[in-house]
Every structure is written in structure tokens, then in C-alpha cells.
Amino acid sequence: MKFTRHFISAILALCLPLVPLHLVAAPEGEYIIISKKGSENITLALNKLDVQRGDDGKVAHSMDLIIRDGLAFPGLFTILDSHVAVRDNSGINFSTPGSINAEVFVRGAVTRNAGNVTLEMKVYSIGEAKLLFSKTYRGSEKNLRSPAHAFCADLVERLTGRRSAFGSKIVFVSNKSGFKEIYQCDFDGQDIVQLTNARSISLTPALSPDGKYLAYTNYSTGRPALYIRNQLDGKSVMVGKSGISIDPAWRNSREVATTLSFEGDQEIYLLKSDGALYRRLTKSSGIDISPTFSPDGNNMAYVSERNGQPQIFIQDLLSGEARRLTFNGDYNTQPSWSPSGDKIAYTTCEKSGEFNIFTVGIDGSGLKQLTAQTGQNESPSWSPDGEMVVFTSNRDGKRRLYTMGSTGKNQRALLQMSGEQMQAFWSLFRK
Amino acid sequence: MKKKINGIFILPLLIIAGCSSDAALKTSGSTVTPASQAPATVSSRSAIPASAAPSLASKPAPSTPSPVALTQPSLPSVSSTVSPTTTSSSQQNGLPQSGYGFDQWQTGPVGDVFFEFDSSALSANAQEQLAKNAAWFGRNTSKSARIEGHCDSRGTSEYNIALGERRSTTAKEYMVRLGVVSSRLESLSFGEERPFDSGKSNEAMAKNRRAHFIVQ
Structure with missing residues (x-):
């Protein structure tokens, strides 16, 4: 039976239309960059994990599924089941995975010992007929996701040269409990944890790049104030300023920016992670909110209504000079600076009243619409590798979280949870 | 003396009515001193700006269908001296009329004021209500x-939290200019987090764009 299924999948794989391969491998630093012309996926032949003892089969099967789902998540790969028998002390016959049109071949073995698991993975370039890398991962039988995703992260980074989203966290708001509280989940929507229990209104979470602090807005005192939560001990400290606080963002792991109105007008300020006020960043009458920083921290994009309507501006923090970035539409908010540094995602209120997500180059060129005609789409936040965007949409009625590729393709729900979810922030931090 | 006070008030009020709240904030404090405001709060009528005054005199014709009235079926009867006059501007814009007693949230005695979408500018009707509110605080x-x-x-x-604070602050500054001591009024914002009407109709939306007073 098993053989039959494998046989059918092998036949199906063979029937895939043959496309010319443009796999280019070039050494760059310690990475081997493999890129393809155009935006085609890398085709990856994935062997089932080998086991040495029969009773390790269940763990191997679970690990297989985690690796397969993990590699499918970024949308970079076309994954084919492969069944290349590899005998000990012998080379690999690359014509076998090559015959199903794969460019990369992945195999590995798992062993179980007293509650611990060892995962030995090998990745080959089929075109070059050589081993790309080989690495051993260890973990607990109770947490197979950790070693499996560590391998997925290494594979994606070896193939793309960029850090991956594996192991990163997403923080978001949900009203599941009847109150808006801050929750956290893994990059793939798994392992949901409730972080706050203020029974008030908690909004706009942002994790520091080192993962140690969570900044958010909370109404426990009756007005919106900035809170900074130590992720290790779970304790939150309120930043005691009069007026209100809106929408914090981390410039680096030591500095957080937020809008404060204690001086009368709403301006963006920098604070230390202990809440001490450090520096005022904006000086324009009217609304200045929603900071987001370039990867080097030298520039800040934010929303200003200095021209009468909310538009996104970029300010050079060294010179203090600000320039307007968005000119398309008269209501542009929620900027998110991409980790690669070259683009900003944001939300536009279109003339129809529909909210949609766009990206634009930091020089204002290359405007691209990522969502269309699917209800209200808002609150974009980039994955740490810049390959994906998490956002909020009410396309299925209530507001839920979705992910999509950086060009808008492959839009899908991130997680299943009761209540509504919104304001997702994808952290740079990885375990 | 009365004429002079009116003159002092008309200038900033006209600016508020005609311009964005930015302009209103810039003019506050510099053109009007607290000392000159105090007497005005004794009489609400003398504090009502000229731009709002015509609405007191001209009640809407009974035959004119009022879109505002349709949204307020449970409007309680109020005394004739504060009869529900409606400015032409608020009728055209479909804004709920300022005041109180319109829903479970608005119990008075200080009336709410309503705003256009993405605006914190005070309509003539809103200014009129704030003048009444200021007079109430004077008493x-x-x-x-x-x-x-x-x-x-x-x-x-996020933007709505900012906008909500602008609405609150604009209402507060208007009343401060009419003589209410600033420390008696605390402004804050709920943005879109606590809607008064969770409906999606234009009428429901309009009811949610407000500065709401909690008397303590």
C-alpha cells in the first residue's frame, strides 16, 4: 500500500512539465547563494527521514511533517516527495532526484534516546552533484519543532543568503477573552500564548529586536499609556507621562519610540527600554504617529497629517529633515519598514472606502498593491527575512490574521482562534 | 464692555469655524487671556459666538424633513430655552445634533459634540453646545x-486614537477660551475602541465621531 502511494507520487512528479533550470550557485561569504531567474520556486526533493530502529518511526513521521510544513511556509520551494535509497558508504545517484526535476535534494535520519532526539540532515545540490551542507540538530522528544525548524532555518539561509522567519515570534491583539489583550504565537501561527491579562484595552504590541521587551499601549489607568513588559519575568512597567501614548516601535533593542502628547501636541519621542524619556524626534503641529525604523536605525518613517491628511513621511534622524513618501491616495497610515531596508509597506484607504496594503520603495518609486477586493486589509508587518507580510483582514467576516508573500501572492490565514485578531507585529527576534 | 468681549471672541472662533484645528490650537492662549474670559461664562448667551448665533434665531421649518431627527427617535423633551435648534451645516452633513440624552451613553448634563470624518474641527452647532457646556461649568x-x-x-x-485626542483637545480648548479653568477638563481618547453605536450605517458612524463628557 505504502509502496503504491509512493509509486503514484513518483509518477506524478515525473509528469510535471519540464521547465528549463536556471539554478545559479556562487560562493558569497560563507553562503552558497542559489537564485533562480524570475520568481520561480526552487524545486526541492525531500526524502522521508531514515530511522535505525523501528520504534523511532512515529517520531520520524512527526518530524517529517514539521519539516515539510516548515519548508512550505515561506513559499520559496516546490516540494516533491522523493524516495532515493542511499546505501551507506556509497555516493548518491543524482540522476534519480534529477529525474523528477528537483534542484535540491534533502535527506536525513532521526534517532531517539531517553527522551532526546538527534536529527542528522544532509542537503545536496543536484545540478552540481555535491553536498551543500550537513548538520546535526539535537532536541527534546517533547519539542520536535525546535530542531526541525532549526534545520529549516539553515536550509533557507544557505539557499537564499538571508535570515529566515523560522523561530521568530508574532505578537498580536485578540479580544478572545472579551477584552483586547496581547498574545504571541510562533511564525507559523502555532503555540499561541496570552501575554497580558489587564482586562482593559491593550493595543499595538511591538517586540524588541532581542526579544527581551514587549512595548504596547494599555488603558488600565483609563487613558492610553505606554507599557514595557519584560518578557523574562512577565512584569510590565508603565511610562508615567501625562497625556496619551500611541503605537510604539523599537529603534533597536535599547530604544523604543512612541507618540506622546504630554507637551500638548502629539509628537514622536524616543525612550530607553526602562521608560526614561530620551529624545524628541518630530516637531510639527498636528498628528505624528506610528514610527517604524530603517534597519540601521538612522531613518524613521511615520504618519503625519501636517498637510491636512494622514500621509507617510521619512525623517533622517541625523539631519532631522523629513520628506513626504506617499502621494497616492489621501489616507495612508501604518507604515512598516522592510528588514531589507528598501521598501515600506503601509495601508491606504481607497476612494471606495476599502483599505488595502501597498508597498513602495523608500525613494517613493515602485508602488505596488498587495491586496484588492477582499474586504478591509490593514496593519502590515514584515517577516524578519522580508519574504512575507502578516496583516489583518475581515475578508471572512471577522478580523483575523493572514500572511502573504512580499508581492501579495499566497494569501492565507495564519491561525485559528476565537474572537477577532488584529495588529500583528512580526518580531526580528529568533530563538 | 460686552461688545469688546464679543469682539475678542469672534476672531478666534471664526478661525476655528473656518480652519482646521491646527490653526485653532495655534491661536489659543496668545490672543485671549484667561482674565478676559471669566466674565463670559456667567451668561451662556453672551459667550455664544456670532457664527452660531443665527441658528438660535432660525428654527428649521416644520415641514422640512430632518435627517438628524430620524436618528434620534428617543430625543427627550427639553425646555424651550434650549430647544433643539439645528444649524444648516449640521443638517447638510448628517451629523447628530449636539446635546445629550440621545442614547444610553449620553446622560448629561453636559452635551456631546459631533465631528465630520477625519476631522476635529468644531461645527457651528458644536461650538454652540460647547458654549452651553462652558456656561454649565460656570454655574x-x-x-x-x-x-x-x-x-x-x-x-x-492608531490614527483614530490620535484623532480622538484632537477632538477632545479641541473641545477642551474651546471651553477653556470661554473661561473654564483648564485643570477642570481632562482630555483623552478612545479612538474607535469604544463605539457608542456598533452599527455600520452612516448614522451609527456619525454618532461615534464625538467628544463625550464624563462629569466628575
């Missing part, structure tokens, strides 16, 4: 209030 000197700024669910929620 009830031991009372203070929190002014909550609220927004409809259109717009993005």
Missing part, C-alpha cells in the same frame, strides 16, 4: 470633566 464650579474623544470604525485604529 457648577465644583465640577470637573473628562472629555473622551471617539471615532467611527473607519480609518485605522
